Amino acid sequence: MRLIPIDGTPAAVRVLRRALGDALAGSGATxxxxxPGQSGDFARPDVAVEQGAALVVRTSGSTGTPKGxxxxxxxxxxxxxxxxxxxGGPGTWLLALPAQHIAGAQVVVRSIMAGTDLSVMAAGGFRGRAFAEAASDVLGAMGPRYTSLVPTQLTRLLDEGGDALAALRAFDAVLVGGAATSAATLARAREAGVRVVTTYGMSETAGGCVYDGAPLDGVRVRIVDGLVHLGGPTLALGYRLDPTATASAFVDGWFRTSDLGRLHSGTLEILGRADDVINTGGVKIAAAAVERVLTGQPGIADACVVGLPDPEWGQRVAAVVSPSRRPHRTNEHQVDETAALAAVRAELGPAATPRVLRVVAALPLCGPGKIDRAAVAKLLADENR
Structure with a gap:
């Protein structure tokens, strides 16, 4: 196995691209x-790699211990x-995501498969000016131009406007995934002329495999007991050195996700994670539904809803939100907590209304665009002891 340190520089990505090219061709090591900050012995490079693996990627660990x-x-x-x-065909890609995660690694793979140059946005804080500068080489290329973002990045570019938004509009497709994108953000992006495409998938499916609710060619989707199962040629071989977890998650050609979903005439709708359902006083509340209402309120950019232990109700609904904000205008938006709670009550009922609501500058993340729910729960629990 070959470990490739990813430090956010274009030089590191070039090394990764060459190594992935060799692995895809069958002539290189896994x-x-x-x-940064990840242990080099995470997947035991001293132990032989399972047969057939070209790439090992670390899961975000947003719901537990990371796996390979x-x-x-x-x-x-x-x-x-x-x-x-x-x-719409092979094109030129801009990498604006960390290449050690599947969404970023797949941008690299797509550029290899397309036989096109790869433009890399260096790490060091995501800003509109840096995005526009990195995009300039891609936007000057012939053929389709693509990039992939997480919702937080999309929101930031929309907020900054100017050259950043102009560059974003010039892409033929902007994939957005890694976390749920609010309906308000999607509407805002499309109204601004951004050709945004929502993606759903995970490391276990080689990244996004359902675009705008429609499975990619060859991808199969079914709902079993309310949970989304995915199948097809993009499925992973399993988990590194973890046959028990592999046998539990990959069964008969299907990957069993922990996401709740439903199908409408072949279109997949994700309703949230099964382990994010809050049972308060015998009423089951989907955290994702509460988050959707909160992020639809003026001044709220992101929200995370969790269940806190409650001696009377079993669990109580609690939320952390971050305000929408434009650079250098820190007081532009204020969160109206009373109005936000009233909106949840009106749409979802009293049981779903958060009993605790905290406003923070930014929600904690544990991966590209993934909210660290465990960190949010700990923050709220510590404050409400």
Whole structure:
């Protein structure tokens, strides 16, 4: 196995791109990109890699201990090829995500499969000016131009406007995933002329495999007991050195997610995670539903809803929100907590209304765009003891 340190520089990404190219061609070692602060022995490089793995990526650990996902060259190619077919053909990509995570790694793979140059936005804080500068090389290329973002990045570019928004509008497709994107943000982006495409998937499916609710070519989706199951050629081989977890999650050609969903005439709608359902006084509340209402309120950019232990109700609904804000205008938006709670009560009922609401500058993250729910729960629990 070859460990590739990813420090956010274009030079590190170039090393990763060469290593991934060799792995995809079957002539190189299995690649394990390792980000800042991540342990190099995470996936035991001293132990032989499971047969067929071209890439090992670390899950975000947003709901538990991170795992090493084993992806074959065939799965990576299938994902990249299906993406290009859906978007309008192979094109030139801008990498604006950490390459050690699957969303970023797949941007690298797509550029390899397309045979095009890869533009890299250096790490060091996501800002509109830096995005526009990094995008300039891509936007000057012939053929389709693509990039991939998380919702927080999309919101920031919309807020900054100017050259950043102009650059964003010039892409033929802007994939947005890694976390749920609020309906208000999507509407705002599309009204601004951004060709945004929502993606759903995870490391275990070689990244996004459902675009705007429609599965990519070859991807299968079914709902079993309310949970989303995914199948098809993009599935991972399993988990690194964890046969028990592999046998539990990958069954008969299907990956069993922990996401609640439903299908409407073949279109997938994600309702939230099964382990994010809060039972308060015998009433089951989907955290995602409360978050959707909160992020639809003026002045609220992000929200995370969790259940806190309660001696009377079993659990009580609690929320942390962050305000929408434009650079250098720190007081532009204020969160009207009373109005936000009233909106939840009106749409979802009293049981779903948070009993605790805290406003913070930014929600804690544990991956690209993924809210660290455990950190949010600890923050609220510590404050409400």
């Amino acid at each position: 690649v394990l990109p390792v980000g 996902v084993l992806l074959s060259a065939a799965a990576l190619r299938a994902s990249a090829e299906a993406t290009h077919r859906r978007l």
